[in-house]
Amino acid sequence: MGFWRKWRRGFCIRRLSALLFIFAPLFCIQFFFGPGLPDLTRNSRGRIRIRTSENGTRITQIGDFGSLLISMLPDDLAFTVFVPSEAAFEHVLKLTAKTSLMNDKMNATHAILSRAMAFCAVSQRVDSAAVPLLKELLLESVSGFRISVSRASNGALVANNVKSELVDIRKGEIIVHIMDGVIMDAEFEQSFLPDN
Template sequence: MSGMMAAGRSRMFIPLRPRALSQQRTLLAGLAAAFAVTLLCILLLLSSLPAASSPPPRRRHDIDTTSRTARSPPAHCGAMSASLGEFGDMMVSMLPRDLAFTAFVPSPESFRRVLRLRHNDSAAGLKASDDTYAVISRVLGFSAVPLRLRSGDVALRGTARLLDLDSVSGLKVHAWRDVDGALVVNGVRSECVDIVRDETVVHVMAGVLMDAEFERSLSLQN
């Protein structure tokens, strides 16, 4: 009796095994085909997208943004590109030509009014020339920072944190742009901006940058 039941079970289960394996293989083949089609669609979609352009590299310590100001420059700024005046040219010539600097150079009127330097002072003799050179080199220390800074790289006042720099002599230099676009440095407004001399960017200022000690010495002389 038990032998007949075992034989019946064998006859029932043996035919089902090949059918189950066949269904499983069909299912796996279908999943693989669906995955292959999906992957092909993704690759075709990615290949049709435009390639993203990489941002241009920026040079260290070199700011190349083109400056734009709300006001138009004064008429004499065109002549300033050729000559900063006798003392302005002397001041810029003291800087290395192959290193990046920004110089806030006093205007010719500021050299005369604030520093009491006149054209004849540089030709009046050795002593006058030495004094003139000493004054200009001292002012250069207050007015030069070791990087290239165009006016358009300075934020409008009230829209961002003020730009804080150190001059080559250690004077703290604070720069911003006024609502009319004029560059202002330590409270001194610019007259002409973004004049390029070799690796130096020159901004002509309607005044002189100086520390308190140098300002006191000038007041004693006057």
């Protein structure tokens, strides 16, 4: 009797493993390359109004690449995105609005942005107040990459040694933190280093 129970249990585990092996890649492909992706257009600038108690209202520029990166996520689900600033997109990822958004470069730009999004998006809401002061909070990005976030005494966030320029911007259920760099793993970073 014990043999049959063990055999059935092993059979069920093998069947569940096979289903997971089949459907997990399909879900990932649908999530990153599904029909909900935006049309990449040159005129899609993302201006967000932010209210501050001392200065009234000021306008900050997320820019083309930040807007495209954020629009890859559904805004009705809880996400936190550590979006690189426009200067970081240009300096680190070598993306410029004049060249990278041309029709012949759109596929490469989209591939870079979707890969960057996998490292800087977290599938939970993390505003700056949720991060302990001067202590680390460990998060996991949608690709499984570990992000260590801490909050300085001035309210700025530091994620994997990248400092924030602006925090707690909301777009639906998404919280956006604009960073002064790009959060990515060593392998992805290696592809942007100069050859010499």
